[in-house]
Amino acid sequence: MADPASLGQRAGELAGEAGALARNLDALSQQLALSTQQAAHAGTPFVFELTIFALAVFVGYYVVWRVTPALHSPLMSVTNAISSVIIVGALIAAGPFGLGFAKLMGFVAVILAAVNIFGGFIVTQRMLQMFQRKK
């Protein structure tokens, strides 16, 4: 005959173990979710970006072939200006508080890209102004 006190104790132990198991399971499933998330982060976005890239190349191809040869110089200067959208990356580098190597690099890149953005668009505008229909 087992005494009820020891039975109760064992039941309590069992419950504790079950709780621990459940916590373990929880942690495991969390880890699993995290690792699949990481796997997804490493894999899928790249394919997604590659898709964007490939489609953009095609858009560029068809749009640029339609540019009239007379405007090839403005085409160069305007593509030059818009490729300075790399300033987006520079702004993020220059954005945090404090001062460090990354921030300094970001600052330099902001200056360079800004020269290009202002210079590129203004010189394009100057050129296109000259192509107005003459009376």
Place this chain on the structure above:
Amino acid sequence: MSESLSALLYLVAAICFIMALRGLSSPETARGGNIFGIVGMVIAILTTLASPEVVSYWLIVIGIVIGGAVGAYIARQIQMTALPQLVAAFHSLVGLAAVCVAAAAFAAPEAYGIGIRGAIHPASLVEMAIGLTIGAITFTGSIVAFAKLQGLVSGRPLTFAGQHPINLALGILLIALIVLFVMTESSGLFLLLVLLSLAFGFLLIVPIGGADMPVVISMLNSYSGWAACGIGFTLSNSLLIITGALVGSSGAILSYIMCKGMNRSIINVILGGFGTEGGAAPAGAGAGDRLVKSGSAEDAAFILKNAGSVIIVPGYGMAVAQAQHALREMADILKKDGVKVSYAIHPVAGRMPGHMNVLLAEANVPYDEVFELDEINRDFASTDVAFVIGANDVTNPAAKTDPTSPIYGMPILDVERAKTVLFVKRSMASGYAGVENELFYRDNTMMLFGDAKKMCEEIVKALE
């Protein structure tokens, strides 16, 4: 600003950029296109500034003010004839900016969400290395192109023994370094990669001659796009990827068009060594003892005045002499006298794609009088006078008849079909291809020796 909202705004900016290029399909819509480009850029910058990563603004404002002031000043001051070197200089800045952003991403990957220092995602490392390499090549390559165009160094191709093997070895070494860098993520290798890429860009452009610059500039244009693209992949930024791809393919298409205009492969241009910029008159048989008919400005004025139609063929010589305004004055007088005047532009005339069109537009030549090679070539046969100013090789009939000529197969303007050909040239020197132009010795050709601008002014005087 939430992530999806900024992604949406980046998409709007990307569409604006596409519209900017789309606008260039005609001069009427081009200015509207440029406005689209500016709007897209403003949206892109504001969106980034509003993102949670950007919290400190003072350095950014200083950077934009400095850069903007410099850029605006240069763009307003620059002479239209100096456009090719300006574009080359601008390309170098994009390349350097790409290098800087890659370095920033390497030093502080947390800011871009690509991992932490010492444990950057391998995919991001690959993309970073590629963006960095192309950026550095663009930087030094463009500086060499700038120096050649600006005349800081000779436009002559610089070749030395073992050049191609060295470049090949360097290229292979770069790829090996990229692999090693991705595996180790070492800062030393990062620096080495930058230095080697800089050297590679320099060596790549040095052997290419001045007259091949239209191809080089287009190629560097393309590279600057791919560099932006590589950085876009690193930062997982769709706007950068799209824009980079647009610019990259645009530059590639221009390179292709320029190569076709010279009937040369891109490989042939990159290997370089072609042409002798401003070479002396070819010595030896045939050059000295053949007769050329040379005339004065008065003779030219007389011929032009009595012509029913004139086609003007401008070349790089016109740009060098800044003769476009005097030329337009001359054309105005002729038009007043009832002469039909049009302009024929060869695809590779000048030092960048569309160079001649911009110069003529600057001199207020209406763009509907200016024609591309395909549009006007058959009109030469029914034209009284072909007035060639500062062009040479693009009119050389040897390209059609002499298979041994270095320019054989290049599409040329058929000026020899016109009743009379007037050549404005400084001397009998051959063009960049180093081949003699037999047109000079024909009976219906008259050489007008002198500076292109002075000659036009004298013809104007004689016409009045």
